[in-house]
Amino acid sequence: GRHGNIYPIEGLSPYQNNWTIKARVTQKSDIKTWSNARGEGKLFNVTLMDDSGEIRGTGFNLVVDDLYPKLEEGKVYYISKARVNLAKKKFSNVNNDYELSFERNTEIEECHEVTNVPTIKYNFVPLNMLEDLNKDAICDVIGVVKEAGPLAEITTKMAKQIPKRELTLVDRSGFSVRLTLWGKQAEQYNIPEPSPIIAFKGVKVGDFGGMNLLWKSIMKLTGSTMQVNPEIDECFALRGWYDNDGSVQTFKAFSNQGGASSAYGFKREEIRSLDEVKQAGYGEPDKPENFSARATIMHIKADNISYPACPTPNCNKKVIEMGDSWRCEKCNQNFDAPEHRYIMSMAVADYSGQAWLQGFNDVGTTIFGMTANQLLEIRDRDQAEYNVIMHKANSNTYNFSCRAKQDTYNVVCTR
Ligand SMILES: [Zn+2]
Numbered sequence: 001g002r003h004g005n006i007y008p009i010e011g012l013s014p015y016q017n018n019w020t021i022k023a024r025v026t027q028k029s030d031i032k033t034w035s036n037a038r039g040e041g042k043l044f045n046v047t048l049m050d051d052s053g054e055i056r057g058t059g060f061n062l063v064v065d066d067l068y069p070k071l072e073e074g075k076v077y078y079i080s081k082a083r084v085n086l087a088k089k090k091f092s093n094v095n096n097d098y099e100l101s102f103e104r105n106t107e108i109e110e111c112h113e114v115t116n117v118p119t120i121k122y123n124f125v126p127l128n129m130l131e132d133l134n135k136d137a138i139c140d141v142i143g144v145v146k147e148a149g150p151l152a153e154i155t156t157k158m159a160k161q162i163p164k165r166e167l168t169l170v171d172r173s174g175f176s177v178r179l180t181l182w183g184k185q186a187e188q189y190n191i192p193e194p195s196p197i198i199a200f201k202g203v204k205v206g207d208f209g210g211m212n213l214l215w216k217s218i219m220k221l222t223g224s225t226m227q228v229n230p231e232i233d234e235c236f237a238l239r240g241w242y243d244n245d246g247s248v249q250t251f252k253a254f255s256n257q258g259g260a261s262s263a264y265g266f267k268r269e270e271i272r273s274l275d276e277v278k279q280a281g282y283g284e285p286d287k288p289e290n291f292s293a294r295a296t297i298m299h300i301k302a303d304n305i306s307y308p309a310c311p312t313p314n315c316n317k318k319v320i321e322m323g324d325s326w327r328c329e330k331c332n333q334n335f336d337a338p339e340h341r342y343i344m345s346m347a348v349a350d351y352s353g354q355a356w357l358q359g360f361n362d363v364g365t366t367i368f369g370m371t372a373n374q375l376l377e378i379r380d381r382d383q384a385e386y387n388v389i390m391h392k393a394n395s396n397t398y399n400f401s402c403r404a405k406q407d408t409y410n411v412v413c414t415r
Contacts, residue, residue: 007019009023011052020079022117023049023079026054026073028072043061044059058099066104075110077111078110079106081103120227122140127169127175130177138204139205141199141203148191165186176253197238276352282404292400294399310330310339311339312331315328316361340372344358367398375389
């Protein structure tokens, strides 16, 4: 037929000019403008994909007016009569030695017979797992848009206005996450249905900061792609869940704008790196400070993890062994056996550094999953098993709520 001479993308070279490719647009940029001493202009680019590979295509100036509105992310096109050039790899992460330059006579026609053209491949991260990714990590997410904010603008340091729009995504993990669209995608977001499902490829885990606030959030990169209601299993599953249960569920959010740092508790949006805490001089005399940290236990001082305490509720004083009984000076009473309570020193680390934390009874209970009495019973019965338990307690990552005073950091920790 008309498109009889279909070439695989990997077969394109500057030495062939009678070809047509059948490819899917997996990414489409905004229109970028420039102006310098030699004049001004504009351009856009797309990433095209077929079974054999991918290639980038770029259009300049008048070609932008002509072709930009014709190409849509996710759709498949027949493309012919473009120039094949050596790729300028500095500007692209597409894996091809060549790239296409769209010309005035380039022909583009949508193809509705889309078999054999690969779709975007996703590796979705459930929203509740985002907290385990580092800032700036690139990942794929899919979620129901529970809320779409109004179009807003930010002014960059270079006094440039950038449109932005915030979406709230939810998924079956019960978490909600804010995702920011930038540029054209923010302006053009116009989905009439109430709760569309959007799949994002290549979004960046970011934190939005004013001052010391770190909001774990995800930020859309230019170069990432967004597909509305994609025809993939994950989307159908989400749709079913949302329409049945999800729409009436309440969600946990990573970011929480309310509440100052008055309460002593873990606040994800106020996570500080250990180095930041040290640099800020927290805990210097008369400067007690609360902070939240996410860190991994490197070492627990195993020789001294608990003390014998008074069994009277809320007393917790250390008791003294007197023959075959234990005495609490405060309660002025003797007991047959003490209630052991944890007091632990542990070295923890995050990406920025290491710190020593001291944790009391609830910390030890969280870390070992048993009371200090139970742990000591194991130690006295089976030293090998005790060693295994101590060893296993290392390398686990926790959210720590810390209070720094003098030179100790007292903590509460949760998974
Ligand atoms: Zn007591």
